[in-house]
Amino acid sequence: MSFAELKQNKAVAAQLASLLQSGKLVHAYLFVGGKESRLQMGKALAAAILCGSPHEGDACGTCLSCRKFAHGNHEDYLYTDLETAPGNAKTQIGVDAVEALQEQLKLKPFGPRHVAVIEEAHLLNTAAQNKLLKTLEEPAGDSVLILLAEKKEALLPTVVSRCSTYFLEDEAVLPQEAETELARAYFTLCAGRSLFYQKRDCLKPVLEEKNDPRAKAASFLECLLMLLRDALLFPYTQDRSPVSRDWDSFEEVCAKTDPEKLKTAISAVEDAIRSVRLGYNTGYTLKKLCLDLSI
Numbered sequence: 001m002s003f004a005e006l007k008q009n010k011a012v013a014a015q016l017a018s019l020l021q022s023g024k025l026v027h028a029y030l031f032v033g034g035k036e037s038r039l040q041m042g043k044a045l046a047a048a049i050l051c052g053s054p055h056e057g058d059a060c061g062t063c064l065s066c067r068k069f070a071h072g073n074h075e076d077y078l079y080t081d082l083e084t085a086p087g088n089a090k091t092q093i094g095v096d097a098v099e100a101l102q103e104q105l106k107l108k109p110f111g112p113r114h115v116a117v118i119e120e121a122h123l124l125n126t127a128a129q130n131k132l133l134k135t136l137e138e139p140a141g142d143s144v145l146i147l148l149a150e151k152k153e154a155l156l157p158t159v160v161s162r163c164s165t166y167f168l169e170d171e172a173v174l175p176q177e178a179e180t181e182l183a184r185a186y187f188t189l190c191a192g193r194s195l196f197y198q199k200r201d202c203l204k205p206v207l208e209e210k211n212d213p214r215a216k217a218a219s220f221l222e223c224l225l226m227l228l229r230d231a232l233l234f235p236y237t238q239d240r241s242p243v244s245r246d247w248d249s250f251e252e253v254c255a256k257t258d259p260e261k262l263k264t265a266i267s268a269v270e271d272a273i274r275s276v277r278l279g280y281n282t283g284y285t286l287k288k289l290c291l292d293l294s295i
Helices: 011-023 034-048 064-070 096-108 124-136 177-191 197-200 211-234 248-256 257-278 283-291
Strands: 028-032 076-082 115-118 144-149 164-167
Touching: 011 034, 028 096, 034 064, 034 115, 034 144, 076 096, 096 124, 164 283, 177 197, 177 211, 177 248, 197 283, 211 257, 211 283, 248 283, 257 283
Parallel strands: 028 144, 028 164, 076 115, 115 144
Antiparallel strands: none
16 A cells, blocks of 8 residues: 555545655654555555655655565554454443554564554544543554544544644445345335334344444434435435435325424434444434434
8 A cells, every 4th residue: 555556535645655755754643534545544544654765754665664564564554443342342442452562662673663554543432532641642662653533523632632633534435235225125115114124124224234233224224314415405406326326116205204304314324323333333323313203
């Protein structure tokens, strides 16, 4: 991964490359944005910092360091996220994860420095963020920390103030077919005044997802939000999202909805999206939506 390979946020990439080329490396960065955009930028920066033969502030892609980084076995690259963090919690990154990272940073790096990436930094609980402050204030050696977060507001102001912060634009992603069909089915049930258990059973593909339920839930909720907004605006415009544009039954289902209830439903789904992205229990969030949502 290199800055040159990025398709989005090229201005941010160019600024970072210029700063690295001039030797103006800071010890902590914060990238705020969607999962793909922040991960790509964080990895591109880490690769550039670790590169043995950087070209104009960017990773060369061919040196030993770059090859190790590309294969995921670079000794000085430290990565933490919710899935890899120690501890039993599935919704937050706790103090144990920060302490484990701090112990790794105390070890002598194989090269000039360690680069540590904390993905989903918005899921760091308050105690973990306070623990991280010491590392942000007094980094071990020349180590660099890169925090990747969905929202800056989820981080303590003291954490944000110690980082060089960049806000990233997200690449437009078309909704997946499975989540689109699920959102349409759920929308139809809600418009038909279906019972709780019917709506819950409709969401079994998300509720029973084992690999990445939060990602699947977020995708479904984004599709549902598009449908609700399209339904609210349907009487006034034919400009619709991809989720409803080619759905033959959309007009028929919309006729069963109430505009005031649609507005309330939109707020409820937006709240559910925020809850899922901040790491709250996916099952609880979706079941609560089944109870609350009426259109």
